[in-house]
Amino acid sequence: MLKYVIRRILEAIPTLLGVTIISFILIHIVPGNPVRVLLGHHYTAERAAALSRSLGLNKPVWEQYFIWLGHILVGNFGYSYVYNKPVVQMILQALPHTLAIVVVAVLAAHLFAVFLGSVQAYFQDTVFDQVVTVINYFLYSMPSFWLGLLLVIFFAIDIRWFPSGQIINVNDPHPGFLDWLHHLILPVASLFLISVAGWARYMRSSMREALLQDYVRTARMKGAKEFRVVFVHALRNSVLPLVTMLGLSLPGMVAGALFVEEIFNYPGMGLLYWNSITNLDYPIIMAVTVFLGIVTVLGNLLADILYGIIDPRIRYR
Amino acid sequence: MASVLDVQSLSVEFQVNGRYLPAVTNVSLTIEQGETLGLVGESGCGKSVTSLAITRLLSKTARVNGKVLFSGPDPAQRNPVPSSGPEEVSARNVRERELLTVRDKDMQDIRGNEISMIFQEPMTSLNPVYKIGSQISETLLLHQNISPRQAFSQSLEMLKKVGISRPEQIMHQYPHQLSGGMRQRVMIAIAMACNPRLLIADEPTTALDVTIQAQILELMKGITRDFGTSLLLITHDLGVVAEMCNRVAVMYAGEIVEQGSVDEVFFNAKHPYTVGLMNAIPKFDATSKERLQPIEGNVPSIARMPKGCRFAPRCPHVMKQCVEQHPDLFEVENGHQSRCWLSVEGEA
Numbered sequence: 304m305l306k307y308v309i310r311r312i313l314e315a316i317p318t319l320l321g322v323t324i325i326s327f328i329l330i331h332i333v334p335g336n337p338v339r340v341l342l343g344h345h346y347t348a349e350r351a352a353a354l355s356r357s358l359g360l361n362k363p364v365w366e367q368y369f370i371w372l373g374h375i376l377v378g379n380f381g382y383s384y385v386y387n388k389p390v391v392q393m394i395l396q397a398l399p400h401t402l403a404i405v406v407v408a409v410l411a412a413h414l415f416a417v418f419l420g421s422v423q424a425y426f427q428d429t430v431f432d433q434v435v436t437v438i439n440y441f442l443y444s445m446p447s448f449w450l451g452l453l454l455v456i457f458f459a460i461d462i463r464w465f466p467s468g469q470i471i472n473v474n475d476p477h478p479g480f481l482d483w484l485h486h487l488i489l490p491v492a493s494l495f496l497i498s499v500a501g502w503a504r505y506m507r508s509s510m511r512e513a514l515l516q517d518y519v520r521t522a523r524m525k526g527a528k529e530f531r532v533v534f535v536h537a538l539r540n541s542v543l544p545l546v547t548m549l550g551l552s553l554p555g556m557v558a559g560a561l562f563v564e565e566i567f568n569y570p571g572m573g574l575l576y577w578n579s580i581t582n583l584d585y586p587i588i589m590a591v592t593v594f595l596g597i598v599t600v601l602g603n604l605l606a607d608i609l610y611g612i613i614d615p616r617i618r619y620r
Numbered sequence: 621m622a623s624v625l626d627v628q629s630l631s632v633e634f635q636v637n638g639r640y641l642p643a644v645t646n647v648s649l650t651i652e653q654g655e656t657l658g659l660v661g662e663s664g665c666g667k668s669v670t671s672l673a674i675t676r677l678l679s680k681t682a683r684v685n686g687k688v689l690f691s692g693p694d695p696a697q698r699n700p701v702p703s704s705g706p707e708e709v710s711a712r713n714v715r716e717r718e719l720l721t722v723r724d725k726d727m728q729d730i731r732g733n734e735i736s737m738i739f740q741e742p743m744t745s746l747n748p749v750y751k752i753g754s755q756i757s758e759t760l761l762l763h764q765n766i767s768p769r770q771a772f773s774q775s776l777e778m779l780k781k782v783g784i785s786r787p788e789q790i791m792h793q794y795p796h797q798l799s800g801g802m803r804q805r806v807m808i809a810i811a812m813a814c815n816p817r818l819l820i821a822d823e824p825t826t827a828l829d830v831t832i833q834a835q836i837l838e839l840m841k842g843i844t845r846d847f848g849t850s851l852l853l854i855t856h857d858l859g860v861v862a863e864m865c866n867r868v869a870v871m872y873a874g875e876i877v878e879q880g881s882v883d884e885v886f887f888n889a890k891h892p893y894t895v896g897l898m899n900a901i902p903k904f905d906a907t908s909k910e911r912l913q914p915i916e917g918n919v920p921s922i923a924r925m926p927k928g929c930r931f932a933p934r935c936p937h938v939m940k941q942c943v944e945q946h947p948d949l950f951e952v953e954n955g956h957q958s959r960c961w962l963s964v965e966g967e968a
């Protein structure tokens with residue numbers, strides 16, 4: 304097992320390297336010059352040249368890349384151009400917020416999808432099944448940012464149940480866990496809603512497929528009740544493809560979280576990312592890229608391990 | 621005493637594109653206590669559908685008619701522990717029920733407990749994500765009021781009875797770690813765990829190697845004899861029937877075309893289809909020139925059943941009457957019936 308994990312991490316390194324190279328090239332292709340942004344109306348050609356030199360931006364791109372790579376290999380992600388703070392510190396501040404949204408939304412969406420899909424399979428082809436299928440399809444075809452905006456308009460602006468942004472209530476001198484949770488709900492809800500529909504659809508078909516298998520017939524032959532057939536015999540087999548999807552869907556979920564954070568003005572990695580792109584804050588953009596890459600790789604690994612726990616055929620190979 | 625199973629005019633139709641197509645038509649058969657009835661026919665003749673109709677395991681697209689009378693022990697007086705010797709069921713505590721009309725709940729109590737099934741595909745019939753031990757125990761726990769520990773030790777006993785070596789280890793293994801023959805043994809252990817009165821085995825050895833086939837048949841023969849279980853053995857292999865059965869019913873295109881004791885049917889086959897099946901059995905003493913003679917043509921699809929005799933299109937003795945009129949199951953001799961115009965008294 305440990306060997307397997309180590310092998311998977313080693314295998315991920317080339318991918319991560321590729322991602323950093325592409326990001327590095329992209330940010331240098333994008334029109335705009337960070338020096339100009341930083342100097343603003345203090346801009347003069349001399350100052351620009353001096354700043355360029357001190358940031359190392361005057362060197363060729365490939366050389367810059369290797370310098371950057373050499374630094375991050377020893378854990379040095381540099382300083383933000385704009386805030387002049389250590390990049391690692393800024394990321395460590397933002398990361399927990401993003402992780403909270405993604406982890407809570409992914410878990411909730413998965414558990415609910417598994418539940419809904421199974422119940423739908425249990426009530427196969429009844430009116431209930433058909434109504435849920437239609438609702439799912441409707442949610443499934445909805446763009447995430449649009450759904451997020453709808454939620455903000457309705458819950459935060461119209462009926463004011465939830466805050467429309469920020470992580471804590473700035474007027475509250477002692478912000479607590481409940482307050483944090485209160486701010487978490489809308490972003491999580493929008494991420495949950497856009498992903499749960501797809502997964503429930505997937506779970507439903509996986510479940511229907513499982514219910515046609517020979518071992519399900521065996522379970523019925525034994526005299527198991529239909530509830531037991533669905534929730535004990537078919538369920539565990541039919542979550543397997545879903546767990547695979549969990550791993551594959553993580554990058555999408557993280558990307559979705561970036562949008563959602565922008566909409567809810569939620570100070571996670573997403574907001575950090577958007578701001579640093581606007582400011583051409585290269586060190587932060589690169590660091591966020593690397594961190595998201597690592598999170599994705601770890602998430603995939605976690606999904607694989609989970610798969611092995613559920614499916615003995617994988618475990619023993 | 622009533623037969624263990626008494627199927628009367630069983631018909632099954634499947635809804636396909638809004639039409640009901642006949643997969644099984646007017647099948648009647650009986651199985652006595654401790655008896656083995658063979659149900660033979662080529663693939664696609666409706667053998668599996670018949671067995672699944674009896675146990676009510678068909679999909680919702682099936683429409684089933686007729687009667688399935690099953691006499692099992694009265695639940696109130698049943699001895700829950702599978703005894704090592706034959707279980708004598710006296711007429712007093714036997715109750716007859718019509719399976720097509722009992723409640724789902726009652727059917728669940730019967731399945732796995734009084735009627736069990738073994739299927740053709742040992743490789744896929746066990747749940748891949750649960751251990752062998754728990755899959756056998758499940759049947760016991762569903763039907764008997766015992767603790768998981770007791771269920772475990774009874775399951776272990778069953779594994780020993782079906783001739784599995786290292787049963788303690790196998791209890792903790794998963795299906796994919798076992799060979800096809802071993803899995804079929806496990807299926808037999810599951811099916812026999814609650815000591816059912818009737819076992820239905822749907823081509824239990826078709827998917828296995830020849831040597832393993834013989835072992836599994838031997839095991840089924842022994843275990844049904846020891847438990848006093850009646851057996852409905854479905855096969856397309858007349859050799860298996862000769863080896864295992866007391867009586868045999870030959871099925872063609874959803875109907876029983878010949879039925880009788882194995883001796884009668886083998887030595888005095890009346891229906892041309894049965895004769896055809898016999899000619900297709902490989903003979904060990906055959907010279908290389910005496911080739912197998914499989915019946916030409918195919919089993920008709922249920923969407924286009926011939927109007928007259930369903931075997932007429934393939935029959936070497938086909939007459940005008942055969943194409944026009946559907947033959948009944950005529951009594952040839954006591955207990956020997958044939959669905960052929962040639963079998964009508966005086967005509968043959």
Ligand SMILES: Nc1ncnc2c1ncn2[C@@H]1O[C@H](COP(=O)(O)OP(=O)(O)O)[C@@H](O)[C@H]1O
Pocket residue numbers: 634636643661662663664665666667668669670679681921922
């Ligand atoms: N669910 C179903 N829907 C429609 N037709 C079916 C279904 N199940 C079986 N059949 C048809 O019924 C006929 C008998 O099938 P089956 O009982 O499986 O044959 P076998 O004798 O090989 O066991 C076949 O023609 C098959 O195509």
Ligand SMILES: [Mg+2]
Pocket residue numbers: 664667668669822823
């Ligand atoms: Mg079959």
